[in-house]
Amino acid sequence: MTELLWGKEPARTRGPKPAITLAEIAAAGIAIADAEGLDAVSMQRVADDLPVTKMALYRHVPGKTELVAVMSDQAMSSPPERPGGPWREALQTWALDLYDGFTRHPWLLQSTIGRRPLGPNELAWMERGLAGLAGAGLTGGEQLDSILVITSHVRNIAQQSTTFPGRSTGLTEEDLQRSLSEILSTEAARFPRLVAAMSTSAGSENQGLEFGLQRILDGLELLISGRTGSTSGH
Template structure:
């Protein structure tokens, strides 16, 4: 894998015809293919065909499929949003909601951004953006990284469920309906929680609820590390 490709772009050809494609155009063609058919449909020859060039011609711009997929993910997810300057908590909440929106718009990007792969400036800018929000908090460097990792993991998990057409609460309710009809007296707390959910008319609020729990936990951690009035930690 060429780990410099996303940062430096393709090397100018020393000979041959003048380049006619741009990386943006290549990424756009790959994104359209992945959006329509999934990441498994993306191959150098398929993208080349969409662009009206040969597979060998495409290799003049992109070293291989790994770099092509990374290029697509960079363009599909895009730059992080401008975060509100009203504190770390609104900032991280906005960050997570924006990331969720990007994954929901392009579900294949979930698969494209795991495991060994070329990592580009867009992905690192998202990380930098979230860490900048936490820069003035009492959290240590490792704790700031872990906070962002937990938040990103929660966001990815919800996006994966949504892209698969899954509603965890609905799935659970359907799966346990028959057992509870026969053995409900053994699970009073479960029945009570399900009844309360139905009475409140609550849908699947897993993302926002999980987001609140993570931010609450980070806030509590900060409070334990904040300097006391005497100046001691």
């Protein structure tokens, strides 16, 4: 799998030149996953959509597990180029870019978990995040943990705010808010704190990403300033 992620396809035996490439196979899988969810991806379905024979796919990739790994790295693509700046600003921009990627391809939240080989694009995202912390005075372990905590927050909010293809409830965000308001209007005595909080939350809907991110960065700033004697994020 590692070889495939890094562009090293199996050696081709004698015969005609393949009609498709691994990148084209992955792109077809991405299109299916974007439209219908990761469960809809299969070797047969990808073959049908290209269209080629299923056996033609196996000349490039051993099976679905390896295909999804290649799809994931290709869908993540390289992180956007951003101008340099203070560490706090750099990490905030990095986190928002990462969130955009997850919401653009929601199935990545399923395919990029657990212990698995990492491809060049996923490592490039880590590299850019770590570059934002360069010179902040943190140890290597602290830098990696900082990236892990921010990534976990981004993933969690994306998970909560995303409707996964093929698993839609048919409800919009407005529908959910209206339903909750109707329930609380008749159950105010049972949930008084929730009613009170929601009554003063106008304008803060879907702000969990930014709120949580700023609190994480606040904590990092305390750590960094305590060590360097300055607020280096500004």
